[in-house]
Amino acid sequence: MIDYHVHIGKIFYGRKPLTLKKLIQTMDEKGIEKAIILPIENPEETHWYNTTDNILKLSKKYKDRLIPFCNVDPRRGLNNENEKFIKNLIEEYVKKGAKGFGEILANLPFNDRRMKNIYKICGEFCLSIVFHLGGIPGQSTIGLTDEIGLPYIEEVLNEFQNTIFVAHGPGWWAEISGDVTPEQREIYPKGKIEKEGKVQYLLSNYPNIYADLSAGSAYNALTRDHEYGIEFLNRFYNKLLFATDYLYPEQKLPIIEYIKNVKISDEKKRKIMSENAKKLLKLE
Ligand SMILES: [Zn+2]
Numbered sequence: 001m002i003d004y005h006v007h008i009g010k011i012f013y014g015r016k017p018l019t020l021k022k023l024i025q026t027m028d029e030k031g032i033e034k035a036i037i038l039p040i041e042n043p044e045e046t047h048w049y050n051t052t053d054n055i056l057k058l059s060k061k062y063k064d065r066l067i068p069f070c071n072v073d074p075r076r077g078l079n080n081e082n083e084k085f086i087k088n089l090i091e092e093y094v095k096k097g098a099k100g101f102g103e104i105l106a107n108l109p110f111n112d113r114r115m116k117n118i119y120k121i122c123g124e125f126c127l128s129i130v131f132h133l134g135g136i137p138g139q140s141t142i143g144l145t146d147e148i149g150l151p152y153i154e155e156v157l158n159e160f161q162n163t164i165f166v167a168h169g170p171g172w173w174a175e176i177s178g179d180v181t182p183e184q185r186e187i188y189p190k191g192k193i194e195k196e197g198k199v200q201y202l203l204s205n206y207p208n209i210y211a212d213l214s215a216g217s218a219y220n221a222l223t224r225d226h227e228y229g230i231e232f233l234n235r236f237y238n239k240l241l242f243a244t245d246y247l248y249p250e251q252k253l254p255i256i257e258y259i260k261n262v263k264i265s266d267e268k269k270r271k272i273m274s275e276n277a278k279k280l281l282k283l284e
Contacts, residue, residue: 002277003027003035005103005130005168005214005243008058011046015248020058022249024065030256033274034065036243036281038130041071042105045132045142056096067281069130070098074106074114087121094125099281102130103168109137110144110152119156123163128280130212133171135185143169148182150175150198157206164280166241167199167211173221175199176232188220193228200232203239210276211236214243219255230263237268241277 010017027035039055040046052070059066070093072086079086090101101122108115110133122129135141136148146152150172157165171185178195199221202209212218222229233240244253259273278284 001030001032001242001273002281003032003244003246004166004212004241004277005245006035006037007040007046007050007103007245007247008037009048009050009054011040011048011050012248013047016250018247018249018251020061020066023246024062026246027065030253032256034067035246036067036069036100036130036277038069038103039071040103040105041073042107043073044107045105052093052098056093056098059097067099068097069100069102070094070127071102071104072118074104074108074112074118079114079117081117083117086117087124090121090125090127094127098127100130101127102166104129104131105143107134107142108144110146110150111155115144116156116159119160119163119165123160126282128164128166128210130166130168132169133167134169135171136182139182139186141171141186143171146171148175148180148185150202153202153209154198154206157202157208161208163208165209166280167209168214168218168243168245170217172199172211173217176221188216188224190220190224192225200236203236210239210241210280212241212243213255213259213272214245218243219258222258233262233264233272234268237264237271238276240272241280242273 039052040050055068059068132143134143137145174184175197176199178197
């Protein structure tokens with residue numbers, strides 16, 4: 001199994017940090033062969049940063065187990081088309097071993113000009129982008145924002161067809177239902193999926209968007225309507241990536257048992273658990 005979404009280190013005030021040792025121990029216990037380590041460079045979600053340089057350095061200790069991504073806050077410097085330093089930074093990170101970009105937690109509209117500059121650069125370097133989608137613009141929320149129906153994401157998928165996006169977060173998963181309300185974009189909505197939402201539409205129609213199954217938000221989306229969750233996996237197994245968002249030692253990770261036990265074919269399960277990730281990371 002490849003976990004597409006993990007954080008390590010001292011990032012939350014009042015919580016014990018997830019150490020490298022504990023991460024590797026948990027991976028061994030759960031049968032997870034490799035994990036993607038996502039640096040935190042945006043100030044919004046966590047209480048401390050964990051910089052790209054640090055992640056690149058730490059992941060060297062377990063080269064065959066940990067896959068580092070890089071991250072740059074889109075608000076650094078001017079970050080416009082003419083400002084080359086973000087491109088130079090990302091290029092340097094790639095040379096040092098970064099295999100993707102994210103997690104983006106910046107509280108900006110998804111189609112913000114500074115974000116678009118990053119999407120373009122990541123496309124040029126073939127880096128998949130893990131992003132956290134929160135509420136609608138103007139709401140008190142963390143992560144990128146979009147209106148109901150995700151028009152900004154669709155605009156970006158059309159504009160940056162060479163860039164691969166990996167969606168995550170409550171704002172994304174609430175849109176699995178066509179009946180989603182602005183308030184539900186911030187929570188884990190319950191109840192049956194009566195009408196399909198923008199998640200299914202975007203995964204069906206755009207080859208450049210995937211979704212990771214990490215955190216309470218994805219687990220809730222798959223289990224709020226158990227039968228529909230299985231149908232969803234059966235339809236979108238080519239676009240889904242097993243992931244946990246493991247970020248503190250005592251965290252419960254129900255997605256691991258869910259994906260191991262869910263009744264779908266072994267072939268589809270393998271795609272979700274590792275093969276889709278290998279394809280995006282060009283591991284084979
Ligand atoms: Zn995360």
